[in-house]
């Protein structure tokens with residue numbers, strides 16, 4: 001099968017813009033953000049970049065909170081800027097309970113929940129809880145499925161780049177649940193899975209995946225607030241009718257580390273990993 005960036009399909013005419021082949025659903029380009037993890041400094045830089053590019057629509061694949069020092073601010077920014085947002089495992093943890101979390105993730109989840117409880121304004125407090133509780137598990141449009149984690153287990157299953165080698169049957173089962181495309185986060189690793197199966201990090205695609213409608217794909221925009229692909233810059237993607245562009249942006253990491261270090265419930269490792277992008 002052709003490499004994703006070697007699509008031979010001809011450009012689609014304007015009249016096809018709202019067809020099921022259009023990953024924007026005919027509504028125009030949108031920015032896809034995920035795994036913000038309470039990192040307000042990274043989110044502000046990303047939202048400013050999206051605005052500078054004139055992109056009006058922003059959609060969020062979940063994990064708005066958890067790990068980072070500014071959960072309330074991040075939730076407010078997503079509430080005020082995103083067209084829709086999904087439930088991630090860390091959003092679920094703060095709202096309901098942490099499941100299968102390690103000790104530092106669990107401590108961070110309970111601290112995060114406390115920050116929402118400490119809000120003195122009852123209207124703000126209630127609005128945040130209601131928003132968290134209304135996050136979608138799945139969002140679907142025009143042959144596109146959006147989940148936080150995977151089509152099989154939308155909140156919790158990791159789809160790792162290595163799975164294309166080590167778990168081809170897992171990848172086959174996951175692709176079986178996708179009509180054309182899936183957008184997901186959760187691993188904090190940006191890139192494109194094709195149903196060969198194969199995985200292409202953005203660097204292998206020169207930062208752009210060209211939608212090939214004969215090829216199923218799973219696209220991960222990477223993480224805004226806690227990248228884990230050894231690149232510490234904030235990551236997001238821009239989805240257009242024929243392409244997905246991967247964007248990386250520097251942000252003041254040390255500011256976030258200093259804030260994490262001021263909170264005893266947030267493990268120092270959570271700051272250190274931001275510097276290393278892991």
Ligand SMILES: [Fe+2]
Nearest residue numbers: 035063088186
């Ligand atoms: Fe996450």
